[in-house]
Amino acid sequence: MTSLALHGVGVSYGRARALExxxxxxxxxxxxxxxxxNGAGKSSLLRAIAGLVPHDGKILxxxxxxSLRSSRRRAALVAHVPQSPLLPDDMSxxxxxxxxxxxxxxxxxxxxxxxxxxxxxxxxRLDLERFAGRHLGTLSGGERQxxxxxxxxxxxxxxxxxxxxxxxxDIGHQQQALELVDSLRREHGFTVVSAMHDLTLAGLYSDxxxxxxxxxxxxxxxxxxxxxxETLSEFYGVSVSVHHEPDGTVVVVPRRSPGV
Amino acid sequence: xxxxxxxxxxxWLPAASVVLAAAFLFGAMIGPAGPVWWRVPLELLDRLPxxxxxxxxxxxxxxxxxxxxxxxxxxxAIVGAMLSLAGASYQGVFRNPLxxxxxxxxxxxxxxxxxxxxxxxxxxxxxxxxDPLPLAAFVGGLVAVLLTYTVGAAFGAARASATLVLAGxxxxxxxxxxxxxxxxxxxxxxxxxxxxxxxxxxxxxWHDVRLVLPYVLVSSAVLVAHRRLLDVLRVGEDExxxxxxxxxxxxxxxxVAATLGTSAVVSVSGLxxxxxxxxxxxxxxLAGASYxxxxxxxxLLGAAFLIVADVPGRMLTNPSETPIGVVTAFLxxxxxxxxxxxxxAAVR
Numbered sequence: 001m002t003s004l005a006l007h008g009v010g011v012s013y014g015r016a017r018a019l020e021x022x023x024x025x026x027x028x029x030x031x032x033x034x035x036x037x038n039g040a041g042k043s044s045l046l047r048a049i050a051g052l053v054p055h056d057g058k059i060l061x062x063x064x065x066x067s068l069r070s071s072r073r074r075a076a077l078v079a080h081v082p083q084s085p086l087l088p089d090d091m092s093x094x095x096x097x098x099x100x101x102x103x104x105x106x107x108x109x110x111x112x113x114x115x116x117x118x119x120x121x122x123x124x125r126l127d128l129e130r131f132a133g134r135h136l137g138t139l140s141g142g143e144r145q146x147x148x149x150x151x152x153x154x155x156x157x158x159x160x161x162x163x164x165x166x167x168x169x170d171i172g173h174q175q176q177a178l179e180l181v182d183s184l185r186r187e188h189g190f191t192v193v194s195a196m197h198d199l200t201l202a203g204l205y206s207d208x209x210x211x212x213x214x215x216x217x218x219x220x221x222x223x224x225x226x227x228x229x230e231t232l233s234e235f236y237g238v239s240v241s242v243h244h245e246p247d248g249t250v251v252v253v254p255r256r257s258p259g260v
Numbered sequence: 261x262x263x264x265x266x267x268x269x270x271x272w273l274p275a276a277s278v279v280l281a282a283a284f285l286f287g288a289m290i291g292p293a294g295p296v297w298w299r300v301p302l303e304l305l306d307r308l309p310x311x312x313x314x315x316x317x318x319x320x321x322x323x324x325x326x327x328x329x330x331x332x333x334x335x336x337a338i339v340g341a342m343l344s345l346a347g348a349s350y351q352g353v354f355r356n357p358l359x360x361x362x363x364x365x366x367x368x369x370x371x372x373x374x375x376x377x378x379x380x381x382x383x384x385x386x387x388x389x390x391d392p393l394p395l396a397a398f399v400g401g402l403v404a405v406l407l408t409y410t411v412g413a414a415f416g417a418a419r420a421s422a423t424l425v426l427a428g429x430x431x432x433x434x435x436x437x438x439x440x441x442x443x444x445x446x447x448x449x450x451x452x453x454x455x456x457x458x459x460x461x462x463x464x465x466w467h468d469v470r471l472v473l474p475y476v477l478v479s480s481a482v483l484v485a486h487r488r489l490l491d492v493l494r495v496g497e498d499e500x501x502x503x504x505x506x507x508x509x510x511x512x513x514x515x516v517a518a519t520l521g522t523s524a525v526v527s528v529s530g531l532x533x534x535x536x537x538x539x540x541x542x543x544x545x546l547a548g549a550s551y552x553x554x555x556x557x558x559x560l561l562g563a564a565f566l567i568v569a570d571v572p573g574r575m576l577t578n579p580s581e582t583p584i585g586v587v588t589a590f591l592x593x594x595x596x597x598x599x600x601x602x603x604x605a606a607v608r
Binding site for chain 1: 485486488489491492494495496498499501502503504505506544548549550
């Protein structure tokens with residue numbers, strides 16, 4: 001199991017500051033969920049960890065700086081499921097998941113039998129075997145989402161970054177996808193950092209929440225401490241009521257302001 | 261599941277090889293002079309080691325076959341394979357189904373480079389140990405493609421197909437304008453340059469084959485070695501890099517290799533358009549869009565395509581030939597329109 005330490009990680013696009021220095025340590029096997037309104041810096045943080053945008057500060061994986069790793073080694077440590085992945089319509093699901101093996105294949109090499117077996121196992125684990133030969137363009141939204149998660153799994157990286165993994169899914173498929181990530185996390189001991197909009201789901205599945213607002217981390221901790229009506233109304237500018245179920249689940253329900 | 265995919269790959273390569281062999285034989289058998297068509301296979305067999313067959317062709321006919329027709333067929337194969345492979349590679353690396361060596365301005369840039377050498381005087385360069393023509397074409401082609409890419413990336417998202425193609429059009433116009441200016445100042449070489457611009461395989465000699473072969477071999481080896489990485493690039497720059505691919509390095513290597521090969525063949529065969537678009541798209545229709553299948557198949561079928569496309573040019577307006585560039589444009593322009601129409605369904 002692998003820990004992820006973020007020391008003052010900040011991101012700027014030109015002169016615009018997207019993320020103020022962010023410091024946190026994600027324990028091995030922990031699921032940290034980033035919440036916050038659009039433009040709060042959630043994706044920027046995930047993209048910085050994935051090595052897609054330049055950042056300041058330091059990102060350490062098991063104590064070693066990620067920036068010193070080769071691009072292939074980095075991909076073997078961190079898998080990134082983007083918000084809107086690009087799925088070539090005419091690529092088969094098997095070939096797509098096989099791309100996840102790229103970090104383990106030499107520059108001009110081809111995938112070994114082990115790589116192909118690995119992909120078959122991942123497809124089997126996610127109940128996707130029957131889609132292996134299908135073109136991505138023929139799959140439904142839920143199937144595509146699972147195929148993308150399968151690619152990240154085939155990457156065998158101990159840290160998984162999920163950017164809005166369920167935004168395109170209906171409530172049933174949302175739950176399915178998150179259950180899947182959670183069971184895989186428990187099975188393999190992944191460390192997960194995700195960004196999510198649905199606050200109830202975020203609290204339900206993650207161990208810890210970090211609330212970002214305009215690039216600043218304004219609250220962090222367990223769901224019951226972060227998901228409070230006054231906090232949410234301050235940073236989201238919404239009126240919500242927060243219910244605590246007997247099993248500890250925190251439910252966030254939007255409320256219409258009186259008189260509207 | 262994947263067994264089906266593997267089977268398809270192993271089936272297509274032999275099939276494409278058979279098509280190439282048939283095209284080769286067809287190209288060798290047909291022509292205004294030389295032996296009767298059925299004597300040609302016998303002549304070819306006779307040249308194999310340990311085989312001796314009397315084809316019945318006269319010495320002159322045999323010479324026509326071996327010194328005129330064969331180098332032409334071989335050169336057509338090399339040029340066709342290279343242009344198709346370069347087209348498919350550019351399409352992969354720019355993730356844009358519409359680009360080919362011509363639309364990116366590579367051909368015009370290479371043409372300009374070659375024109376400069378011709379204008380400077382071929383007689384002075386004849387004694388040089390290395391022929392500067394392919395090198396000048398390479399420099400011209402590389403400058404043009406870099407210019408196209410810079411302009412295209414500056415004024416549109418890297419993914420906007422139209423911007424890149426329009427930038428290519430602008431660069432092509434600029435290179436052509438400079439070329440025209442040079443020709444106006446040097447009217448004595450106009451004929452030489454123009455017959456070259458229109459595309460010619462008619463004057464092909466074994467010397468031409470030897471001249472381009474090293475460049476084409478190096479370029480093809482590099483490009484075909486990148487076939488798996490081009491598949492990784494199909495998910496876009498960001499995702500490819502989170503999968504551990506070094507996108508910039510791959511892009512530069514592939515562009516330089518494709519430009520080197522294109523420029524080398526352009527420097528001997530002139531401008532032969534549309535091959536780099538027609539062949540890769542046909543292969544995609546037949547065998548799918550994976551670059552692992554696409555690149556090897558475009559080499560074989562591109563070679564076959566240009567050998568066959570060269571035949572009507574030989575026969576149509578005998579004795580004055582129809583330039584091959586005219587034939588491929590005649591076939592390619594309507595095809596390009598089809599690709600435009602179906603480009604949503606084509607590669608993405």
